Amino acid sequence: MNWASAPAVTTAFLSSLVEAVEALTIVLAVALVRGWRPAGIGAFLGLVLLAFIVLAVGPLLDRIPLHLLQLVIGVLLLLFGMRWLRKAILRAAGIIALHDEAIAFTAQTEELREQAGRHETRLDWLAGLASFKAVVLEGLEVVFIVIAVGAGEGLLGAASLGALAACLLVVALGFILHRPLTRVPENSLKFAVGAMLSAFGVFWIGEGLNVPWPGEDIAIPVFAASFLLVALSAVVLTRTRAENLT
C-alpha cells in the first residue's frame, strides 16, 4: 500500500464505519429481543450473501473496457456521493432530522416486540431476517463503495482492507459496549465521505471522457475539498435563511 491509495482506503474506511454502525444498531436490537443466535445467524448469512456478490461481480469487472468502467462507476459514485452530501447538508441545516442510532434502536426493538405478539412461533425467523436485511442493505453500500473506489486503479485489495478494518472496529465496539454506537458523529462522517465519493465520481467520469486532470490523482482530494466547501456554504446559507424566517 502506498500514499496513492490513501484516498481510496480512507473513503472505504469512513463509509464502512457509517454503514457498519447502522447495521450494528439493528443486529443489537434483534439480539436484545430474541438473543444472539438469530441475530448472529442473520448477520452471518447476510455476510455470506455479500461475499457471494463480491465474488460474482469482481471477475466481471476485468471484462469491461476500462474507459466504460470508469464512466459507469464514476456516474454511480457521483449520484451516490451527492445523495449523501445532500442529506448531510439538509440534516446539518436542521431541515431534516439527524439520524439517531438510539431512536433507530428503540424503533427496531419495538417493531420486533410487536411482531412477537403477532407471530410468536415465527419470531426467531423474523428476527434473523431483520438482522440479515440490515447487514445486506448496509453491506451492499459498502461493497459498492469498495468496488467503486478501488476498481479503477487496482486498489480493490487496499479499499477492502479499509472497509474490513472499519467493520471489525464497529463489531468489536458493539461486543464490548453491548449498545448502539450513538456517539459516532455520523453526519460529519457523511459530509467527509459524500465529498470523497463525489470527488472520485468526477475524477472517474473525467478519466472516462479523456480529461487530463492536472496533478492526476492529487486532483481527488482537491475536488473533495471543493465539494466540502460548497456543502458547508450551503449549510450556512440554508441555516441563515431558516433563522431569518423564524
Place this chain on the structure above:
Amino acid sequence: MTMLVTASRMLVGLFVDDGALALSIIVILLLASIIANLMPDMPLAAGAVLLVGSLGVLFANTVKAAQR
C-alpha cells in the same frame, strides 16, 4: 415479482434520493460529454463543466430544498 420490484427499488434508492438532483447530474454529464466530443483539443473544458456543474447543482438543489 414483488421481490424483484422491491430489489430494483432498493437498488435505485442507493443512488437516487431526490429525482431533481439525479436529473441535474445527468444533464451535467451529458453536457460534459458533448463538450468532450465537440472540443477534443480542449479536454479540460469538459472537466471544468463536470466539476463546476456538479458543485453548482449540489448547492442549488440543497438551497431550493431548504426553501420548500
